[in-house]
Amino acid sequence: MQQRTYEVMFIVRPDLVDEEIDKLVSTMESHATNAGAVVKNIEKMGKRRLAYLVRRFSDGFYILLTLEADGKAIHEVERRLRVSEPVIKFLTVRIDEEQKRLDKIKQLRSTKVKRSTAEPAPAPTPEAVAPAATA
Amino acid sequence: MADTATSSSSSGGGQDRGPRRDSRSGGAREGGGGRKFFRRKKVCKFCVEKIDSINYKDVRLLSGFVAERGKIVPRRLTGVCTPHQRRLSEAIKQARNIALLPFAARF
Numbered sequence A: 001m002q003q004r005t006y007e008v009m010f011i012v013r014p015d016l017v018d019e020e021i022d023k024l025v026s027t028m029e030s031h032a033t034n035a036g037a038v039v040k041n042i043e044k045m046g047k048r049r050l051a052y053l054v055r056r057f058s059d060g061f062y063i064l065l066t067l068e069a070d071g072k073a074i075h076e077v078e079r080r081l082r083v084s085e086p087v088i089k090f091l092t093v094r095i096d097e098e099q100k101r102l103d104k105i106k107q108l109r110s111t112k113v114k115r116s117t118a119e120p121a122p123a124p125t126p127e128a129v130a131p132a133a134t135a
Numbered sequence B: 001m002a003d004t005a006t007s008s009s010s011s012g013g014g015q016d017r018g019p020r021r022d023s024r025s026g027g028a029r030e031g032g033g034g035r036k037f038f039r040r041k042k043v044c045k046f047c048v049e050k051i052d053s054i055n056y057k058d059v060r061l062l063s064g065f066v067a068e069r070g071k072i073v074p075r076r077l078t079g080v081c082t083p084h085q086r087r088l089s090e091a092i093k094q095a096r097n098i099a100l101l102p103f104a105a106r107f
Helices: A017-034 A072-081 A097-119 A124-132 B001-017 B020-033 B059-065 B082-097
Strands: A005-010 A039-054 A057-069 A086-096
Touching: A005 A039, A005 A097, A017 A039, A017 A057, A017 A072, A039 B001, A057 A072, A057 A086, A057 A124, A072 A086, A086 B082, B059 B082
Parallel strands: none
Antiparallel strands: A005 A057, A005 A086, A039 A057
16 A cells, blocks of 8 residues: 555643653554554643633644555554543544645745746856857 | 715726726725825835744734634725735634634633
């Protein structure tokens, strides 16, 4: 199956201690690797206020996983998140297409800059030639 | 007065269909001349500032395009161009799902 890049963001209930959160994150990581996903990055975004109540909690710990995985592995990770009790909400977003688009734009920009810097150099030469021709 | 304004703006839109921003700037100029107040020409923030990625995690950016009650502000008010508004609304909806932005702000 094709490997794709995904971002899994999930919210853990706020009444957990830091150690418990670390433990949960490491178990999730191991679940992901067992399912065949490669964990590229783990980012703890800290405690944030939720925009609306989720299971009667008004804030939560945000954790972001960046995975390189296929659909099956993502399905398994999502199932684990759904089952685990302290996780109150999660969202999976596929980012490889977006990344591809951004890279393309970046490349386009860099070539444009090169062209604009290259153009002024040959431009003055015809002007320099033209007066000489009239004279 | 309103009738003349709409007719002229529609004809302007017909003349220069290709460059989208031209037709809009024409409308803004006509609005400034016809009425007492001058309406500032609206430009797409993302095109001008060259913001490539509209990410759902960037709450500070997204919250500028969300009304007080949590609604997505329409293009005609913010001046965002169509491709960027599409990405923007997508990002806002993703942010809502992960409780970064409200579906509806409570009062």
